Amino acid sequence: MIAKASTISHGANAIRYSVNKEKADIVKANLLPDNISPEAMYGRMMLVQKKYAEKINKGRPLGRNVIRIEISPSEEESQGWTMDDWLRLSNEFIRVFDSIDLSGKTKRTSSQHTNLKNSQYIVALHRDSKSGILHLHIDANRVDMDGKINDGHKIGERAVLAANIINEKRGWIQSEEIGIHHRKEISNICIEILRSMEKFSWQQYETELKKRGYKVHLQEKDGGGVYGYSIKRGNSTYKSSVLGIGRNLTPSKIETTWAKLHSQKRNFESKEPTSRQARTTDRTLVIQPSTISQPVMKHYDIMTDEYHKFHVEIPEAADNIIRQDCSLEDAHPFAKIEEIQHTALLLFAGYLDAATSMAASSGGGGSDTGGWGRDKNEDELEWARRCARMANSMCKRKKGLHR
Template identity: 50%
Template sequence: MIAKAAVISHGANAVRYATEKDKAEIIKLNLLPYDIPLESIWQRMVIHQKKFEAKLSRHRPLQNNAIRIEVSPARNESEGWTHAGWERLANDFVQEFDRINMSSRAGRESAARTNLGDSQYVVALHRDSRSGIAHLHIVANRVDMEGRVNDAHFIYERAMETARRINIQRGWLTAEERSEQNRQQIADNCLDVLRQMSKFDWEEYVQLLGRKGYVVDLKRDSKDIVRGYTVGKGNSVRDAT
């Protein structure tokens, strides 16, 4: 499983994308009523922020007022999951995300921990239109229920560390292990294609790898001579220069 996170200023667009894209499935509404229209989710979050506007604007306005997170297990890790399985993953992710202490790295105590568990957020399930691989979108209010701001320092790293911990807890491959596995698979497939060729030809090589689902990017010099190439499938890319 991999994950990424960011603080954003366009919460309305993020919620709309998470909840309305194609056949998005709502997995969880945290501290939000389930009987409200989807388009009202972000409005509820803004209304909550308005309650603490004086406090939040004491130093400067809170512009990046939402947190966007994507959680992507591998196909084999989530195969056969029901709604309940995805909700468990969302709950585990948020709980672990809140446990990570970034105060030492950020050099400030306010970066110790987030409090998403006591913040409004929506979790939606998306499925890739081509591969069918499923992943979660989480959009959270930057302001928790007590009016405290969820810290954003090193939030991308916080998400990656959360994914690493959950991978270990569940016996899944870490991002590093999966990346190495993918690189090795690409290398094996490249060698397999080469063994099929009676003589080497770039056009045939690219075509045969394409049949295996790979995209090959040839690196040519000013004389149109191939000096290297990359082979990729999804998020896996191998530099064969």
């Protein structure tokens, strides 16, 4: 089983999604009527927060006022379960989640325990649209019924610890082992597909992966070709750099891997230009000696939450480096490659606080950003490399998150 958690500002939308999603079942409504609309559920949560507003936040509303939790046992672990089994799991998870003391790590007494048991929350059972695999969504009030705030510091870490404690108790596979198993499974499928291909083709490679139930995201260059790709299995996404052995399934190496599998010698070095090509190039340079090519710029509008959007403008070469160097290999189990890349892009543009928020939402344990910034004489490509490395560090799990 794996689990993730975060504090969110879009609680109304989250509860609406949990309750109204197609084929969703309400497992439990804690301290809430179970026959009211999602809007009414959220409204009741906000009434509690308003009641204790002066006590909890000096009269100001909480920015992130709902705790969002997702719990995903494997298909084997939940096989044959009834609604009572899902109810027992949700109750056990809440109990363990509340019991974890993180005050030693956060240096905050508020992190000793959460009190979701005495807070309003809704538990909904969802089915993955493709695979049908079942998982739970929990949306909980940040303020308990006594007016105390449920601590949000390192809340992703709290969820992972709770999942691992339950995994150990029930004899289930730990979250880190699940990731290793999935990467191995996908890698074996990729190699099997390459062996079956008479010649290498990205289109056929993608098609064969989709036939086997995976989602594929190819990152294509403007002039043709692929500079990166990722494969999604269920709710988890794996970048090509973490698959295979020695990055042998990345775009820069995959054709060599195909050739080795077929025992063929391939020469990937660019051919020397013909004399005609050389003359054409020389003539172009003579005719247009003052022409200077401008770098292609990539533009992103990155949302860190429902209300905050940041515009990033980055040269294509630097953008390619970030997309190639960001990795899920050491990331938190729930981190998505897009979240790590967006963290790096925000760092590149100088939005340090926004990058920190993005990393936290991916479940990362954070990283020391004291003194972080671009060196005076640092070129854009090296700066992009450093931003990718920092994003990897910010989005990774911290030591001691699993038993």
